Amino acid sequence: MRRVRPEGFGAEPTGERLARIMRSPNFVDGAFRNPVPTDRLLPGSGFNNIRAAMTQNRARRRPAQAIPVHRLTAEQLAVPPVTGLRLTWLGHAGVLAEIGGRRVLFDPVFGERCAPVPGIGPRRLHPNPIPPAELGAVDVVVISHDHYDHLDMPTVRMLAGSDAVFAAPLGVGAHLEFWGVPADRIVELDWHESAEVAGLTLTATPARHYCSRGPRPSPLHLWASWVVAGGEHRVFHSGDTGYFPGFAGIGAQHGPFDAAMIQVGAYGEFWPQVHMTPEEGVRAHLDLGGGVLLPIHWCTFDLAPHSWEEPAERTLAAAIAHDVPLATPRPGEPFEPGEPLPQRPWWRAVAASGADDGTLAAGTVDPTAETEVLDRTEDRDPDDDTQVGAPTV
Numbered sequence: 174m175r176r177v178r179p180e181g182f183g184a185e186p187t188g189e190r191l192a193r194i195m196r197s198p199n200f201v202d203g204a205f206r207n208p209v210p211t212d213r214l215l216p217g218s219g220f221n222n223i224r225a226a227m228t229q230n231r232a233r234r235r236p237a238q239a240i241p242v243h244r245l246t247a248e249q250l251a252v253p254p255v256t257g258l259r260l261t262w263l264g265h266a267g268v269l270a271e272i273g274g275r276r277v278l279f280d281p282v283f284g285e286r287c288a289p290v291p292g293i294g295p296r297r298l299h300p301n302p303i304p305p306a307e308l309g310a311v312d313v314v315v316i317s318h319d320h321y322d323h324l325d326m327p328t329v330r331m332l333a334g335s336d337a338v339f340a341a342p343l344g345v346g347a348h349l350e351f352w353g354v355p356a357d358r359i360v361e362l363d364w365h366e367s368a369e370v371a372g373l374t375l376t377a378t379p380a381r382h383y384c385s386r387g388p389r390p391s392p393l394h395l396w397a398s399w400v401v402a403g404g405e406h407r408v409f410h411s412g413d414t415g416y417f418p419g420f421a422g423i424g425a426q427h428g429p430f431d432a433a434m435i436q437v438g439a440y441g442e443f444w445p446q447v448h449m450t451p452e453e454g455v456r457a458h459l460d461l462g463g464g465v466l467l468p469i470h471w472c473t474f475d476l477a478p479h480s481w482e483e484p485a486e487r488t489l490a491a492a493i494a495h496d497v498p499l500a501t502p503r504p505g506e507p508f509e510p511g512e513p514l515p516q517r518p519w520w521r522a523v524a525a526s527g528a529d530d531g532t533l534a535a536g537t538v539d540p541t542a543e544t545e546v547l548d549r550t551e552d553r554d555p556d557d558d559t560q561v562g563a564p565t566v
Contacts, residue, residue, distance in 0.1 A: 194395075
């Protein structure tokens with residue numbers, strides 16, 4: 174009996190899309206290559222060692238209490254940003270950027286789990302800050318790569334019915350088209366290529382990672398970080414990446430930036446070259462000349478052995494040590510990089526450790542707005558630790 178491939182796995186590039194991939198200078202010997210030599214997993218790490226690592230620290234890998242989520246509303250979004258640039262972290266790597274009078278969604282994942290089929294894979298630790306239907310018009314959806322926690326089929330299908338243009342690295346458009354996004358609303362870019370979309374300039378820039386929606390890396394789908402410029406503002410989104418020296422070149426060529434959204438979570442000892450630690454994230458931000466640092470890729474999914482709050486604590490310490498302007502909004506809390514920044518360590522009140530002194534270093538801002546906690550409509554199963562290739566996200 175012929176096995177049916179789940180639609181969530183996506184599609185392989187064919188035709189002119191495949192021909193363009195093969196012409197890319199970053200496609201070498203049948204596969205896309207990283208900007209520096211990279212091992213997805215450390216040699217000799219072994220499946221059993223990785224599985225053992227993913228069972229460690231289980232009591233600390235989820236918060237002890239409900240994550241405080243700011244309930245974002247359509248009414249809030251209807252008020253334009255005073256400075257012309259507003260960022261709203263939606264959780265994990267998802268960010269709504271309002272820039273140059275346009276709305277850009279980076280790596281949106283509105284689904285309950287990140288997996289190819291329903292009912293398996295890491296489940297969200299907090300609800301969406303806003304129902305997708307209340308977001309209103311979105312001009313551009315930017316995808317960094319095709320891992321499930323960055324490219325979610327239900328989310329793509331939801332947004333495919335809008336007028337949004339999808340921007341993605343080479344090859345990733347095959348997934349989007351397979352899931353119903355019209356070909357004329359897909360813009361695929363190689364590293365260092367730019368496109369003008371809705372009055373914005375979108376540029377795909379290098380990252381140190383890989384693509385895969387199955388057990389093995391995909392040779393035909395590219396990954397990228399992104400620069401978006403509009404009006405007088407520029408922002409950077411790292412996607413997933415290990416640290417590499419190329420951040421300085423990105424900053425020199427495409428900066429300066431008002432803000433940079435930098436991956437600081439889901440790191441582990443067996444895959445150190447494809448995900449940055451918080452300290453590496455701050456280093457990359459300094460290389461970029463990134464303006465305000467917005468830490469992303471933590472809080473929403475349990476994807477690595479580190480404690481749930483560890484990325485935030487380590488990023489905070491490194492940012493203070495290097496005098497980096499840091500924004501620490503709750504999921505769904507909008508802020509403008511040109512205005513006073515949200516900097517309360519809200520995670521301490523709900524982390525499994527229970528530590529919360531409510532303060533940051535001298536000179537930071539402590540917003541007085543009340544924290545709003547959204548209750549889940551369904552109970553979370555505390556023993557549900559199902560992972561689908563966690564080291565591959």
